[in-house]
Amino acid sequence: MTTERGQTAKAEETRGRILDGALRLFREHGFAETTMRDVASEAGVATGAAYYYYRSKEDLVMAFYLRSDKEAGEAFAKAIASSKDIKKRIRGIIDAKFAQFAEHRSLLTALLKAGVDPRDPLSPFGPETKEVRDDNIAWYARAIEGSDLTVPKDVAPYLPRMLWLYHMGLIYFWIIDESPGQRRTQRLVDTSLDLLVQLLRVSSLPLMGPLRKRALKVLRAVEEE
Amino acid sequence: MTTERGQTAKAEETRGRILDGALRLFREHGFAETTMRDVASEAGVATGAAYYYYRSKEDLVMAFYLRSDKEAGEAFAKAIASSKDIKKRIRGIIDAKFAQFAEHRSLLTALLKAGVDPRDPLSPFGPETKEVRDDNIAWYARAIEGSDLTVPKDVAPYLPRMLWLYHMGLIYFWIIDESPGQRRTQRLVDTSLDLLVQLLRVSSLPLMGPLRKRALKVLRAVEEE
DNA sequence: CCTTACTTTTGAACACGTTCGAAAGAGAGG
DNA sequence: CCTCTCTTTCGAACGTGTTCAAAAGTAAGG
Numbered sequence: 001m002t003t004e005r006g007q008t009a010k011a012e013e014t015r016g017r018i019l020d021g022a023l024r025l026f027r028e029h030g031f032a033e034t035t036m037r038d039v040a041s042e043a044g045v046a047t048g049a050a051y052y053y054y055r056s057k058e059d060l061v062m063a064f065y066l067r068s069d070k071e072a073g074e075a076f077a078k079a080i081a082s083s084k085d086i087k088k089r090i091r092g093i094i095d096a097k098f099a100q101f102a103e104h105r106s107l108l109t110a111l112l113k114a115g116v117d118p119r120d121p122l123s124p125f126g127p128e129t130k131e132v133r134d135d136n137i138a139w140y141a142r143a144i145e146g147s148d149l150t151v152p153k154d155v156a157p158y159l160p161r162m163l164w165l166y167h168m169g170l171i172y173f174w175i176i177d178e179s180p181g182q183r184r185t186q187r188l189v190d191t192s193l194d195l196l197v198q199l200l201r202v203s204s205l206p207l208m209g210p211l212r213k214r215a216l217k218v219l220r221a222v223e224e225e
Numbered sequence: 226m227t228t229e230r231g232q233t234a235k236a237e238e239t240r241g242r243i244l245d246g247a248l249r250l251f252r253e254h255g256f257a258e259t260t261m262r263d264v265a266s267e268a269g270v271a272t273g274a275a276y277y278y279y280r281s282k283e284d285l286v287m288a289f290y291l292r293s294d295k296e297a298g299e300a301f302a303k304a305i306a307s308s309k310d311i312k313k314r315i316r317g318i319i320d321a322k323f324a325q326f327a328e329h330r331s332l333l334t335a336l337l338k339a340g341v342d343p344r345d346p347l348s349p350f351g352p353e354t355k356e357v358r359d360d361n362i363a364w365y366a367r368a369i370e371g372s373d374l375t376v377p378k379d380v381a382p383y384l385p386r387m388l389w390l391y392h393m394g395l396i397y398f399w400i401i402d403e404s405p406g407q408r409r410t411q412r413l414v415d416t417s418l419d420l421l422v423q424l425l426r427v428s429s430l431p432l433m434g435p436l437r438k439r440a441l442k443v444l445r446a447v448e449e450e
Numbered sequence: 451c452c453t454t455a456c457t458t459t460t461g462a463a464c465a466c467g468t469t470c471g472a473a474a475g476a477g478a479g480g
Numbered sequence: 481c482c483t484c485t486c487t488t489t490c491g492a493a494c495g496t497g498t499t500c501a502a503a504a505g506t507a508a509g510g
Binding site for chain 2: 466467470
Binding site for chain 2: 109112113114116117118125176178179184187188190191192194195198199202207210211214215217218220221222224225
């Protein structure tokens with residue numbers, strides 16, 4: 001990342017004012033319908049000022065995403081503390097995730113759009129998002145630890161990342177889910193989490209050895225350059 | 226879709242000239258680097274003419290996608306005819322898919338970008354792409370039929386769509402895979418196909434009943450509004 | 451205070467996807 | 481041939497994301 005802009009108190013204030021105004025406009029009129037000129041004038045600055053603090057229009061959404069994610073830590077911790085049941089823990093994390101973005105659900109489409117391009121700095125798989133990614137993965141590691149789930153030794157190192165991938169998929173589904181209250185996503189989470197945990201539990205059984213070995217091969221195939 | 230443009234022979238020729246020129250430019254300089262003015266002037270027409278035939282820049286890519294897909298039918302048929310082994314059949318279809326887009330791999334990023342937005346007409350899940358989607362799904366149905374795989378009755382109606390989804394995932398991975406020759410994707414296909422088929426074979430076993438029931442619940446949860 | 455170096459802000463300018471009203475072309479009917 | 485209608489082509493104009501050189505503000509050192 002380049003030198004952080006907005007070191008002085010006043011600059012920090014401006015930075016925040018731009019983001020807050022932008023989010024309000026995005027929420028009220030939609031992301032595509034809001035122009036950067038709108039964003040700037042809402043914050044009472046010139047167009048260029050917005051670009052002094054944010055690299056792009058999507059970067060505003062990313063700033064929101066990062067901020068939300070930081071604030072979610074508490075909710076994640078609570079979800080994990082509330083039960084030893086791995087299903088409940090994961091469910092808690094995902095619900096917290098959804099809750100934090102609820103008001104701006106469609107906003108995330110803009111992030112996804114940019115993120116699809118692996119060369120885009122906003123890609124969820126790229127180096128620039130490594131910090132949030134690792135942070136989220138770490139939460140899943142904590143959710144597994146001390147839960148009622150016994151993970152086979154060979155699967156253990158992959159599981160947190162797998163859960164993260166699973167949660168990204170759910171978020172994607174949630175974003176494009178236009179059913180009222182995102183009912184379909186709720187059902188998908190319920191049923192798929194059920195299946196996933198069952199698979200994990202069963203994977204320790206001796207009969208499942210060959211199947212598990214194959215699954216591990218997939219994971220290993222993906223990670224090596 | 227709106228009234229098809231380019232009914233006269235000359236118009237059809239212009240339409241083709243624009244697409245061919247665009248693809249050449251995209252391949253040589255990249256999608257983002259090519260402007261619509263470039264595309265038009267390469268075809269020897271005014272800027273507006275390109276928009277008379279194609280709704281957007283991405284629509285050019287979609288036209289390429291549709292054309293490629295039509296041409297791939299033969300390769301798909303050959304892949305299915307070559308063996309009864311379901312693994313080989315699926316592998317054949319996917320390889321054909323990759324082959325047809327090989328020259329324009331990074332181009333598909335543009336389609337994905339647009340497709341991420343479910344309201345975009347180019348979304349792979351939207352109504353406007355239903356025809357290709359159904360066509361592709363039908364190929365998977367044919368691949369299953371007469372293969373060495375016995376599919377449980379309850380899973381059967383979902384399997385072609387599932388395979389289509391699986392193949393979309395692979396295509397996505399392939400697009401963003403920058404390893405030389407897309408080696409990682411090759412390995413992913415090998416290993417994941419292995420796992421998938423093993424899962425399908427095993428799913429008929431009586432012991433697997435509960436697991437299969439859960440998987441079915443996931444599928445049903447997703448399809449209902 | 452004045453100078454100097456640095457941060458922040460400005461707003462005009464640029465690039466490019468897209469639109470649109472008008473012109474040109476191409477038959478069909480008389 | 482002329483006229484009328486429909487298709488095709490044109491290119492200027494528009495909107496918007498983004499850039500950039502210059503101006504304004506700020507703080508520290510003398």
